[in-house]
Amino acid sequence: MSIVINLDVMLAKRKMTSLELAQQIGITQANLSILKTGKAKAIRLSTMNEICRILQCQPGDLFEYVED
Numbered sequence: 906m907s908i909v910i911n912l913d914v915m916l917a918k919r920k921m922t923s924l925e926l927a928q929q930i931g932i933t934q935a936n937l938s939i940l941k942t943g944k945a946k947a948i949r950l951s952t953m954n955e956i957c958r959i960l961q962c963q964p965g966d967l968f969e970y971v972e973d
Contacts, residue, residue: 907971908969909968911969912940915962916960919960926959929959931955
């Protein structure tokens with residue numbers, strides 16, 4: 906069982922690069938990459954809020970639960 910992060914899908918839908926998003930939400934591109942690749946152990950709600958605000962999406966658009 907795992908959580909799949911679909912941030913790259915939302916970025917493609919919004920025609921935005923990781924660098925652009927990182928700059929707009931105020932985090933490093935390296936930290937955004939950690940989230941994007943699913944290596945993050947946690948995410949701040951304030952960061953999640955900014956990602957959803959910038960990408961105009963819901964948290965459920967970014968995360969998906971998949972059974973192994």
